[in-house]
Amino acid sequence: MLFEELSNESKVWMSHGDQVTAIPSGFRVIATTDTAPFAATRHEEKPLFGIQFHPEVTHSIDGKQILKNFVIKICQASQKWTMSEFIGKEINRIRSIVGDKNQVIGAVSGGVDSSVAAKLMHLAIGDRFHGILVDNGVMRHLECEQAKQMLVDKMGINLKIANASDRFLSNLAGITEPEKKRKIIGNTFIDVFEEEAKAIDDACAASGTPPIEFLLQGTLYPDVIESISFKGPSATIKTHHNVGGLKENMKLKLIEPLRELFKDEVRELGRLLGMDDDLVWRHPFPGPGIAIRILGEVTKEQVAIARKADYIYIEEIKKAGLYRQIAQAYAALLPVKAVGVKGDKRTYEQMICLRAVETSDFMTADWFPFPYDVLKRISSRICNEVEGVNRVVYDVSSKPPATIELE
Numbered sequence: 001m002l003f004e005e006l007s008n009e010s011k012v013w014m015s016h017g018d019q020v021t022a023i024p025s026g027f028r029v030i031a032t033t034d035t036a037p038f039a040a041t042r043h044e045e046k047p048l049f050g051i052q053f054h055p056e057v058t059h060s061i062d063g064k065q066i067l068k069n070f071v072i073k074i075c076q077a078s079q080k081w082t083m084s085e086f087i088g089k090e091i092n093r094i095r096s097i098v099g100d101k102n103q104v105i106g107a108v109s110g111g112v113d114s115s116v117a118a119k120l121m122h123l124a125i126g127d128r129f130h131g132i133l134v135d136n137g138v139m140r141h142l143e144c145e146q147a148k149q150m151l152v153d154k155m156g157i158n159l160k161i162a163n164a165s166d167r168f169l170s171n172l173a174g175i176t177e178p179e180k181k182r183k184i185i186g187n188t189f190i191d192v193f194e195e196e197a198k199a200i201d202d203a204c205a206a207s208g209t210p211p212i213e214f215l216l217q218g219t220l221y222p223d224v225i226e227s228i229s230f231k232g233p234s235a236t237i238k239t240h241h242n243v244g245g246l247k248e249n250m251k252l253k254l255i256e257p258l259r260e261l262f263k264d265e266v267r268e269l270g271r272l273l274g275m276d277d278d279l280v281w282r283h284p285f286p287g288p289g290i291a292i293r294i295l296g297e298v299t300k301e302q303v304a305i306a307r308k309a310d311y312i313y314i315e316e317i318k319k320a321g322l323y324r325q326i327a328q329a330y331a332a333l334l335p336v337k338a339v340g341v342k343g344d345k346r347t348y349e350q351m352i353c354l355r356a357v358e359t360s361d362f363m364t365a366d367w368f369p370f371p372y373d374v375l376k377r378i379s380s381r382i383c384n385e386v387e388g389v390n391r392v393v394y395d396v397s398s399k400p401p402a403t404i405e406l407e
C-alpha cells in the first residue's frame, strides 16, 4: 500500500495564490473549493489523480511522508545521496573551480552557515581561503573570542579578525531609526570587508601569488528559492545585511557550496566536519547584531548592558536544557526608565525585554512558554547582576503581527 504510513487525520495545506488553471484532456474534476475550480482531478479511465496542495509546508501533516512515498515508492528513486559523500564531491568541485593557485575570500560571521562554508573551503584549498570576521562592536559577549577558538584554534581556518568596533559605534552615534541603523552597519561592514580584502590582495601581489578571484558565500537553498521566486516586499520589510551588497568593482566570482542545502542539512554537515554542538545549534543572530536589540541610540554603555543581560539569559536557558527547543532567544534593551528599589535606594533605570520564540520556518513564530521558575531565575539574575537595569519584561507576542526582532 502506498499510503499506509499516513496518519488517520492527514490534513494538507492549499494556497489559493497558486492555482491550477486548466486540466489535460481525459481528466475530470472531482473536487473544488470556493476559489479553486480544479482542487482535485482524475483521469476518466486510467488510475491517475491530481490534487492541488503543498506537501512541503509544515501545516501539511504527513507532507514529508507523502513526498517520500511519491519519490521512493511511486517514482522508485534510489536513496543514494549521503552527507559524507556530499563533502567529498563538494571539495572536488571547489578544487576544480578554484584551481591550484587562486585565492578565495569570504566573510565569516561565526554563525553556522558561513562557518560550515569556510570549513569546506579550508578542506578544499587550505590557506588559499582567507576568511574575514568583522568585529563590529555589536556582537554578543565573548562571541569573537569563541569564534576564534573554534574556527582558528580548533579547525585551522585561515581567518582574520578585523576589529572595527570603534568605527561602527562612531558611525552609529546619534542614530535611533531602525532602518538607518541597519544601513549604516551594512555599509560600514562592506567598507571594512573591502579594505581587508585589499590588504590580502596586496599581500598576495607582494609575495607573487595570484590575486583573489573568488568570493565564498554561505547561501542556503531557501535563499536561492526566495531570490528566484519573489524579490518583492519581503526584501524591503527589513534591509538584509549580507555581503551581497559588495561594490561592483570587486568583480569576484561567487562560490556557494551550501546552495543546495537546507538549514538542518547544514547543521548535520557542521557536525560531520567536527564542529562543536554550541556552534552547530547556535540560534540565528542578525548581522546588525545587538544594535537592533538596543532600541534607541547605540552607545558603548548601552551595548555593555544589553550584552551582559543577553549572556545571562542564554546561559540560564542552556542550564535549564531549553536552548534547542527555542528557535531564537535574546535580551533587548528598552530605552525607557522606570522606578525601582535596590538595597534601600530608589533607582530610576532601564528595562530589559526578553524574547524567545518557537518556529520551524521563521515565517511565523509563537512565543515560548517558559516554566515560571526559569523566568524567575533569569529576571532575578539580570536585575541583580546588570547595572543600569531594574526591571525585566517578557515579550508575549507571536509573529505575525510582531516580528522576531524588535527593529
Ligand SMILES: Nc1ncnc2c1ncn2[C@@H]1O[C@H](COP(=O)(O)OP(=O)(O)OP(=O)(O)O)[C@@H](O)[C@H]1O
Pocket (backbone or CB within 6 Å): 106, 107, 108, 109, 110, 111, 112, 113, 114, 115, 132, 133, 134, 135, 136, 217, 218, 241, 242, 243, 284, 285, 286, 287, 288
Ligand atoms: N560580523 C561579521 N563578520 C563577517 N561576516 C559577517 C558578519 N556578519 C555577517 N556576515 C556575513 O554575512 C552573511 C549573512 O549574515 P546573516 O546575519 O544574514 O547570517 P546567516 O545568513 O544566518 O549566516 P551565518 O549563519 O553565517 O551567520 C554571513 O553568512 C557572513 O558571510
